[in-house]
Amino acid sequence: xxxxxxxxxxxxxxxxxxxxxxxxxxxxxxxxxxxxxxxxxxxxxxxxxxxxxxxxxxxxxxxxxxxxxxxxxxxxxxxxxxxxxxxxxxxxxxxxxxxxxxxxxxxxxxxxxxxxxxxxxxxxxxxxxxxxxxxxxxxxxxxxxxxxxxxxxxxxxxxxxxxxxxxxx
Amino acid sequence: xxxxxxxxxxxxxxxxxxxxxxxxxxxxxxxxxxxxxxxxxxxxxxxxxxxxxxxxxxxxxxxxxxxxxxxxxxxxxxxxxxxxxxxxxxxxxxxxxxxxxxxxxxxxxxxxxxxxxxxxxxxxxxxxxxxxxxxxxxxxxxxxxxxxxxxxxxxxxxxxxxxxxxxxxxxxxxxxxxxxxxxxxxxxxxxxxxxxxxxxxxxxxxxxxxxxxxxxxxxxxxxxxxxxxxxxxxxxxxxxxxxxxxxxxxxxxxxxxxxxxxxxxxxxxxxxxxxxxxxxxxxxxxxxxxxxxxxxxxxxxxxxxxxxxxxxxxxxxxxxxxxxxxxxxxxxxxxxxxxxxxxxxxxxxxxxxxxxxxxxxxxxxxxxxxxxxxxxxxxxxxxxxxxxxxxxxxxxxxxxxxxxxxxxxxxxxxxxxxxxxxxxxxxx
Numbered sequence: 396x397x398x399x400x401x402x403x404x405x406x407x408x409x410x411x412x413x414x415x416x417x418x419x420x421x422x423x424x425x426x427x428x429x430x431x432x433x434x435x436x437x438x439x440x441x442x443x444x445x446x447x448x449x450x451x452x453x454x455x456x457x458x459x460x461x462x463x464x465x466x467x468x469x470x471x472x473x474x475x476x477x478x479x480x481x482x483x484x485x486x487x488x489x490x491x492x493x494x495x496x497x498x499x500x501x502x503x504x505x506x507x508x509x510x511x512x513x514x515x516x517x518x519x520x521x522x523x524x525x526x527x528x529x530x531x532x533x534x535x536x537x538x539x540x541x542x543x544x545x546x547x548x549x550x551x552x553x554x555x556x557x558x559x560x561x562x563x564x
Numbered sequence: 565x566x567x568x569x570x571x572x573x574x575x576x577x578x579x580x581x582x583x584x585x586x587x588x589x590x591x592x593x594x595x596x597x598x599x600x601x602x603x604x605x606x607x608x609x610x611x612x613x614x615x616x617x618x619x620x621x622x623x624x625x626x627x628x629x630x631x632x633x634x635x636x637x638x639x640x641x642x643x644x645x646x647x648x649x650x651x652x653x654x655x656x657x658x659x660x661x662x663x664x665x666x667x668x669x670x671x672x673x674x675x676x677x678x679x680x681x682x683x684x685x686x687x688x689x690x691x692x693x694x695x696x697x698x699x700x701x702x703x704x705x706x707x708x709x710x711x712x713x714x715x716x717x718x719x720x721x722x723x724x725x726x727x728x729x730x731x732x733x734x735x736x737x738x739x740x741x742x743x744x745x746x747x748x749x750x751x752x753x754x755x756x757x758x759x760x761x762x763x764x765x766x767x768x769x770x771x772x773x774x775x776x777x778x779x780x781x782x783x784x785x786x787x788x789x790x791x792x793x794x795x796x797x798x799x800x801x802x803x804x805x806x807x808x809x810x811x812x813x814x815x816x817x818x819x820x821x822x823x824x825x826x827x828x829x830x831x832x833x834x835x836x837x838x839x840x841x842x843x844x845x846x847x848x849x850x851x852x853x854x855x856x857x858x859x860x861x862x863x864x865x866x867x868x869x870x871x872x873x874x875x876x877x878x879x880x881x882x883x884x885x886x887x888x889x890x891x892x893x894x895x896x897x898x899x900x901x902x903x904x905x906x907x908x909x910x911x912x913x914x915x916x917x918x919x920x921x922x923x924x925x926x927x928x929x930x931x932x933x934x935x936x937x938x939x940x941x942x943x944x945x946x947x948x949x950x951x952x953x954x955x956x957x958x959x960x961x962x963x964x965x966x967x968x969x970x971x972x973x974x975x976x977x978x979x980x981x982x983x984x985x986x987x988x989x990x991x992x
Binding site: 468502503504505506507508510511512514515536537538539540542543544547548549 | 733734735739762764765780783784785805806808809822824829850852853866868872873894896897910912917936937939940955958983984
């Protein structure tokens with residue numbers, strides 16, 4: 396996913412939407428150079444579409460962090476996550492905005508267990524949002540386990556960034 | 565969406581430059597000295613493969629043999645009548661392997677003899693094997709298996725293969741995942757599938773003809789079955805939530821897997837003939853990573869029902885669940901050896917993830933590896949070695965360790981991150 400690298404440094408939905416649009420040129424260049432792997436273009440397009448719609452939905456939309464972090468082998472929401480999710484719930488309540496909740500884990504331990512752990516984390520975010528009045532049918536949960544790290548490399552500084560749920564508008 | 569995803573399905577496409585190369589890191593204390601003499605060959609052009617070198621490398625990698633260097637050999641006999649025991653005895657050679665290769669009609673015919681130098685007797689007399697032009701490595705693996713079994717009493721597993729996943733993930737570029745198949749020594753890598761979405765959990769059918777794995781190509785995880793001979797694929801699952809950790813039953817009729825369609829990750833079995841799913845576990849905690857016991861009557865799995873991941877076993881007939889691991893706070897992805905005596909797993913100690921083996925009779929747990937971030941242990945069909953994934957030099961690599969921890973070697977990849985090895989059954 397070409398936007399993965401872009402997403403790493405970006406916390407704001409608004410900025411993400413803007414840059415995802417810009418990055419489509421890079422995407423094509425990359426895949427041209429790659430000769431044959433043109434999946435990046437497709438993925439990038441799908442992403443740009445959904446991001447664009449949220450951009451247009453509300454001009455003065457609050458600039459919210461979209462990544463929720465977790466402790467090792469835990470799917471319990473941390474206190475700071477709760478306040479952030481309350482703000483997301485505020486934004487989503489009563490709308491038809493579809494959101495994809497992507498659960499992830501760090502590289503430690505076994506892969507399929509981490510796949511289940513990522514789903515647990517995304518479920519925790521979903522359940523919290525539903526309790527706050529967000530329409531459950533607008534929330535899709537998917538786990539990537541440890542397959543899509545945000546930060547490459549081994550060590551707590553990378554691991555802490557990878558134990559996460561990404562809220563994908 | 566599915567048709568948009570770049571998915572390159574290749575059956576036996578050679579990716580020669582990505583070969584895994586072996587680095588032996590530890591062998592047993594008193595390995596058997598064996599001389600593998602270059603095989604006789606009278607052809608006009610050199611052979612495409614050095615059969616003797618492949619055999620010597622195989623035996624050395626097992627950790628139980630110390631092959632004599634060619635430069636130390638006093639003679640290169642290729643026929644029985646050319647063998648003089650004293651030439652080999654004075655060098656401390658315990659066993660001697662010689663052979664002769666002939667080509668007839670595009671096919672190679674090998675005759676080989678194995679000698680017990682100290683006992684001055686032939687232990688394999690005029691062993692025969694033949695193969696086509698592209699099969700000299702197979703010929704070498706076959707002879708290696710025969711020699712290994714004759715001397716150690718354990719069937720060799722050199723003529724087996726491995727599946728693994730190779731991932732290319734770098735900041736700013738498209739992820740690529742490849743399902744790879746190679747010889748057990750990492751040679752002859754072939755790409756079975758390539759995707760820009762994650763591929764994981766490859767596993768073999770017990771007859772070695774099919775593989776199953778998890779692919780995210782539909783944008784969600786799904787279990788696929790693929791024939792090695794034809795490359796034909798079939799999607800087996802398409803449920804909401806997890807569709808993962810496929811594992812064929814020993815008789816090949818069923819597949820265990822994890823599904824979270826009912827809300828929690830639970831173990832299910834799929835009858836591959838009737839396509840009937842049966843739920844095996846029922847717990848609000850994570851249950852995943854099923855693996856069959858050798859008799860097919862039970863499934864071991866990882867569960868955090870006790871708060872931390874530990875390995876449990878469910879007896880299919882009764883549904884009774886028992887906990888198998890008690891040492892440490894993280895034990896996962898168990899695999900039971902074919903003799904049913906040993907459970908290997910990912911085990912955390914002092915914050916480090918190792919591969920450990922637990923004696924299922926005594927309960928004694930032993931850490932086998934000294935590396936970190938170890939995962940995905942897979943036992944060779946002869947039960948002598950296991951392969952696992954670890955990190956080395958900042959990359960994911962495969963490494964091997966014997967079940968007694970006496971022998972260790974690495975198969976580093978020159979390209980991407982290599983992970984999730986799955987050792988094939990014997991091909992008969």
